[in-house]
Every structure is written in structure tokens, then in C-alpha cells.
Amino acid sequence: xxxxxxxxxxxxxxxxTASLPDIIFMLLFFFMVVTVMRESELKIKVKTPQATxxxxxQEKSLVxxxxxxxxTKNYQEQYGTSPKxxxxxxxxxxxxIPLFLENHKASVPEKLQxxxxxxxxxxxxxxxxxxxDVKEKLRKSGQVKVNYSAKKRTxxx
Amino acid sequence: xxxVRAKDRLKNEVNAGSMADIAFLLLIFFLVTTTILxxxxxxxxxxxxxxxxxxxxRLNTRNIYSVLVNANNDLLVRKTxxxxxxxxxxxxxxxxxxxxxPTLSDxxxxxxxxxxxxRGTSYNAYMEVYNELRAAYNxxxxxxxxxxxxxxxxxxTKAEQKGVRDDFPLVISEAESTNFGExx
Numbered sequence: 001x002x003x004x005x006x007x008x009x010x011x012x013x014x015x016x017t018a019s020l021p022d023i024i025f026m027l028l029f030f031f032m033v034v035t036v037m038r039e040s041e042l043k044i045k046v047k048t049p050q051a052t053x054x055x056x057x058q059e060k061s062l063v064x065x066x067x068x069x070x071x072t073k074n075y076q077e078q079y080g081t082s083p084k085x086x087x088x089x090x091x092x093x094x095x096x097i098p099l100f101l102e103n104h105k106a107s108v109p110e111k112l113q114x115x116x117x118x119x120x121x122x123x124x125x126x127x128x129x130x131x132x133d134v135k136e137k138l139r140k141s142g143q144v145k146v147n148y149s150a151k152k153r154t155x156x157x
Numbered sequence: 158x159x160x161v162r163a164k165d166r167l168k169n170e171v172n173a174g175s176m177a178d179i180a181f182l183l184l185i186f187f188l189v190t191t192t193i194l195x196x197x198x199x200x201x202x203x204x205x206x207x208x209x210x211x212x213x214x215r216l217n218t219r220n221i222y223s224v225l226v227n228a229n230n231d232l233l234v235r236k237t238x239x240x241x242x243x244x245x246x247x248x249x250x251x252x253x254x255x256x257x258x259p260t261l262s263d264x265x266x267x268x269x270x271x272x273x274x275x276r277g278t279s280y281n282a283y284m285e286v287y288n289e290l291r292a293a294y295n296x297x298x299x300x301x302x303x304x305x306x307x308x309x310x311x312x313x314t315k316a317e318q319k320g321v322r323d324d325f326p327l328v329i330s331e332a333e334s335t336n337f338g339e340x341x
Binding site: 025054055119135 | 176
């Protein structure tokens with residue numbers, strides 16, 4: 001009468017774990033792709049201020065970063081404590097900015113060059129003097145799209 | 158004989174169970190090292206550089222909303238001290254001028270926000286002020302979009318946004334910084 005094998009319980013199939021690695025690998029690949037290894041160590045302390053009117057920057061390849069801040073403890077002997085500019089992985093002078101921009105520009109297809117944005121990652125403790133100088137240099141180099149990097153502010157002023 | 162073989166084949170399967178462990182290990186490594194860098198900030202367009210000194214344009218003072226931030230991070234708005242907290246509402250009032258106050262702007266199109274800071278102003282204070290000025294415009298745009306199209310500014314089409322922006326153009330002009338309090 002029964003269509004089922006008597007004693008069929010005996011070889012009850014276990015849940016196959018063979019696909020588990022696939023799932024994990026999928027996650028793995030996702031994280032491998034989105035991971036950006038910090039390519040340059042920051043020699044200066046940068047804690048960006050908070051703001052509310054934020055725009056998100058798309059397309060990382062079209063963005064170059066200029067960090068401004070005070071050297072961290074390890075580098076204070078070498079560079080002092082007054083605010084410094086870091087381009088790429090080394091502390092630089094304002095005069096190096098045009099070359100830095102040019103180098104980045106060369107890596108961008110010509111059609112997209114007008115979209116290049118400079119993200120200023122400036123420490124909130126820095127005074128405007130150095131920022132003004134950098135801004136002036138950027139304008140002289142024809143790089144007018146600038147982003148003042150900031151974090152989302154949640155509490156009221 | 159044949160039966161033994163079948164059994165053998167079953168046993169010969171590589172145990173894939175540990176594969177998951179290996180993958181997990183890698184996964185955890187990448188999870189830990191990942192920093193989904195998301196850069197956000199206030200996007201501005203700096204004015205183009207020109208060697209010639211800017212033209213001397215005389216503007217009616219009622220159309221200028223001058224904001225000064227000194228080296229002590231104090232705010233002076235139209236010659237009166239103000240807290241950053243009040244800046245947003247005051248800016249909106251100045252630009253829209255709903256009651257046609259003769260001391261406020263003629264029309265939003267003529268309104269100019271002039272921001273001036275010292276080289277000794279802290280970046281944090283500058284950003285706070287700049288953020289408030291931007292917020293004032295964003296709120297005005299949002300309100301206008303609500304009135305005209307019944308939706309938020311961000312949800313409007315490009316053309317609709319442009320229409321709103323043309324009537325309330327964002328003009329934040331930055332004068333050259335003074336230098337009284339720069340640290341050495």
C-alpha cells in the first residue's frame with residue numbers, strides 16, 4: 001500500500017553542505033572587490049568637520065585627494081607641528097599641487113577630465129590660512145571643482 | 158567486486174566541508190580590512206582665476222549679505238554679531254524677503270552672499286558657516302519645489318531643478334581673506 005520504501009528513514013539525506021563554500025566564496029569575492037587597500041599612509045592627522053549639506057562623491061577614479069592637517073606624533077620631529085599638506089603618500093609643498101593635479105589628470109580619459117573633483121580632506125583644527133593658499137593654487141591650476149570633505153552631522157548646532 | 162568499487166567512489170569524494178572554513182577565514186580577513194571609503198562633503202565650484210583685478214561693481218548694500226568670520230571664529234553678519242545657529246533662518250529671510258523689507262534683498266536674483274574670513278579662522282568654524290549658508294539655499298529650493306511641483310527638490314527633474322535654481326541662484330562670493338590672526 002505504501003508507496004514509500006519501508007525503512008526509508010535509514011538513509012535520510014543530509015543537507016548538502018557542498019554549496020556552502022560557494023556562498024561564502026560569493027561573499028568573499030564581493031568583499032575582495034569592494035576593498036580598497038589604503039595605498040598611502042597618512043602622515044598627518046585629519047579629522048574632517050561635520051556638516052549637513054553633503055553630496056556623495058561618485059566615481060573614485062575622478063577624484064584626487066589633498067589632505068591638510070598637522071603631522072602626527074611620529075612625524076612631528078621631522079615636519080614640526082604646523083599644518084602641512086599631504087599629496088599621495090608624502091608631505092608636500094603648495095608648489096607641488098599643479099604637478100600632482102597634472103599627474104592625476106593624465107590617468108583619466110580625456111572625455112571625463114572636466115569631471116575631475118578635488119576632495120579637500122582638511123582637519124577641523126587647521127586654520128584657514130593654508131586652506132586659502134591651497135584654494136588659490138587650485139584656481140590657478142584650473143581645478144575649480146572642489147569638495148570640502150565632511151562627515152554627516154547628526155546633532156544640532 | 159563491483160559493489161566495493163561503488164563504495165570506493167563514494168569515499169573518494171573530497172571532503173568539501175573544510176572548504177567553507179577556508180573561505181570563511183578569507184572572508185573574515187577581507188571583512189576586517191575593508192573600509193568602504195565613502196567620501197562625502199560639500200561640493201563647491203571655485204571661481205576661475207583671472208589675473209586682472211575684478212571689476213569694481215557698485216551694488217546696493219541692501220542686496221549684499223556680508224558674513225565675516227574673524228580669527229576668534231566670531232560671526233559678524235551685516236555688521237551685527239550673530240550666532241551660527243541663527244544664520245540659516247536669517248539668510249533665508251534675506252534672500253526671499255517675504256515682507257518686502259527695504260533693508261533686505263530686492264529680489265532673490267539680486268541677492269549676494271559675501272563670505273569673508275581671516276587666515277586665522279579655524280576650518281571648523283568656516284565649514285559651519287559655509288554649511289549654514291548652503292543649507293539656507295537648499296531649504297529655499299526645497300520649499301520652492303514643494304510649492305511649484307509638490308515634491309522635494311531632489312526628486313525634481315533636471316529642468317525643474319534648473320528652473321528653481323535660476324530664480325534663486327546660489328551666489329556665495331568669497332572675498333580675499335584678511336590676515337590678522339594667522340598662527341605662525
